[in-house]
Amino acid sequence: MTIQTTITIPNSNNVQIPIIGFGSGTKWQWKKKQGERVYGQELNKFKEIVDEDLVEATITALKHGIVHLDTAEIYTTRKDIGEAIKRSGISRETLFITDKYFSRAAGSDGKLRGPYESAKEALELTGLKYLDLFLLHGEDQNENYTVESSWKELERLVDEGLVRAIGVSNHTVKRLQEIAKIARIKPSVNQIEFHPYLQNQSTGIIEYAEKNDILIEAYGPLTPIVRAKGGPLDSVLDSLAEKYGKTTSQILLKWVHKHGFVTVTTTSNEKRLDEILDVVNFDLDDADFETITKVGNSHFFRAFPIPPLPDYDEELKRERGLI
Ligand SMILES: NC(=O)C1=CN([C@@H]2O[C@H](COP(=O)(O)OP(=O)(O)OC[C@H]3O[C@@H](n4cnc5c(N)ncnc54)[C@H](OP(=O)(O)O)[C@@H]3O)[C@@H](O)[C@H]2O)C=CC1
Numbered sequence: 001m002t003i004q005t006t007i008t009i010p011n012s013n014n015v016q017i018p019i020i021g022f023g024s025g026t027k028w029q030w031k032k033k034q035g036e037r038v039y040g041q042e043l044n045k046f047k048e049i050v051d052e053d054l055v056e057a058t059i060t061a062l063k064h065g066i067v068h069l070d071t072a073e074i075y076t077t078r079k080d081i082g083e084a085i086k087r088s089g090i091s092r093e094t095l096f097i098t099d100k101y102f103s104r105a106a107g108s109d110g111k112l113r114g115p116y117e118s119a120k121e122a123l124e125l126t127g128l129k130y131l132d133l134f135l136l137h138g139e140d141q142n143e144n145y146t147v148e149s150s151w152k153e154l155e156r157l158v159d160e161g162l163v164r165a166i167g168v169s170n171h172t173v174k175r176l177q178e179i180a181k182i183a184r185i186k187p188s189v190n191q192i193e194f195h196p197y198l199q200n201q202s203t204g205i206i207e208y209a210e211k212n213d214i215l216i217e218a219y220g221p222l223t224p225i226v227r228a229k230g231g232p233l234d235s236v237l238d239s240l241a242e243k244y245g246k247t248t249s250q251i252l253l254k255w256v257h258k259h260g261f262v263t264v265t266t267t268s269n270e271k272r273l274d275e276i277l278d279v280v281n282f283d284l285d286d287a288d289f290e291t292i293t294k295v296g297n298s299h300f301f302r303a304f305p306i307p308p309l310p311d312y313d314e315e316l317k318r319e320r321g322l323i
């Protein structure tokens with residue numbers, strides 16, 4: 001069996017993305033912000049704070065062999081990630097860093113800004129000279145920006161060597177088509193929620209990505225065992241875990257990788273890091289892969305209702321015969 005641990009990012013200058021990303025959002029961003037949703041200038045209070053638990057967890061992840069870190073402006077974890085990289089002593093070239101622009105973050109002057117300023121600040125906060133991948137975090141644009149002006153700023157970041165590849169997150173087919181019309185450098189990645197209970201974050205998004213050479217990065221891959229326990233996959237995952245001598249989380253991560261997608265997961269548990277990395281060392285039989293797909297499709301669960309994605313829920317459920 002050939003073990004594939006990186007994938008070439010489409011529409012990039014042969015940039016290789018490691019298939020296992022370690023996230024600093026979800027549990028980490030809520031820990032820092034104590035569960036509050038924070039926007040605009042309020043974010044500035046948090047971005048300078050370093051959470052030692054996150055720094056330690058990231059250093060531990062790097063020591064266990066994780067090389068791909070995921071951060072974002074809205075998480076306010078850029079400084080923590082930079083600190084972990086510095087303290088780990090690992091050379092920059094071996095790492096892959098993803099960051100994301102949030103349209104409702106304001107600079108110190110209180111003005112809502114665009115992706116160019118956001119990425120420049122990411123470089124300052126992390127202490128890095130370049131980012132490997134920079135994404136528009138969602139479809140929302142602030143009043144000073146349009147889809148076109150945002151995308152042109154992403155292209156400028158590539159032109160100036162500050163970012164190696166550009167893409168989007170939580171984007172629908174409609175918006176990707178708009179970007180395709182004006183893009184000189186096409187979007188290379190769409191980072192979306194993806195797991196057996198949500199196999200299309202919005203209508204047609206996976207098919208569109210396949211046809212248009214856009215790599216899918218799957219966040220929330222463990223949702224069936226973390227946020228949607230009690231669903232029809234519970235017993236299937238338990239028996240597959242026993243059959244392969246693996247954990248249920250390893251079965252879920254493998255199911256995502258078998259689609260040819262990157263996973264973004266996270267943990268504060270050192271033992272789970274080795275489990276995550278061990279996923280490259282086994283394979284799921286096609287029949288078991290199909291069973292997870294089929295049983296997963298019999299249940300619908302969206303863990304991250306980021307606008308406008310819930311607008312697609314009814315259509316997605318109808319497609320699957322659930323309503
Ligand atoms: N672009 C976007 O809009 C979004 C991006 N993301 C990115 O993706 C990253 C990962 O997302 P996330 O949804 O957390 O990923 P997962 O679905 O992989 O869930 C990870 C969580 O599951 C817990 N966990 C792992 N294994 C088990 C287990 N066996 N039993 C119980 N709990 C377990 C972990 O906690 P523990 O510490 O206990 O192991 C951790 O909190 C984020 O941090 C962020 O970087 C996430 C959401 C949206």
Ligand SMILES: O=C1Nc2ccccc2C1=O
Nearest residue numbers: 024025026027029304306
């Ligand atoms: O990591 C996260 N990224 C997000 C984006 C929107 C809403 C929640 C989250 C997360 O928990």
